[in-house]
Amino acid sequence: MEKRLKSLKYFAPLVQIALCPITILFIWTVFTGPEAIPVVSEELVS
Numbered sequence: 001m002e003k004r005l006k007s008l009k010y011f012a013p014l015v016q017i018a019l020c021p022i023t024i025l026f027i028w029t030v031f032t033g034p035e036a037i038p039v040v041s042e043e044l045v046s
Contacts, residue, residue, distance in 0.1 A: 017023055
């Protein structure tokens with residue numbers, strides 16, 4: 001059990017980075033891409 005806890009402490013920073021809201025927003029903007037922006041601007045112009 002103690003060996004398992006020692007190995008988990010090395011992965012804790014990776015989990016915190018993966019669950020960070022800034023990281024989630026960055027990944028979201030990368031995958032949605034720039035094609036979502038013109039759709040919003042067309043709705044605002046109309």
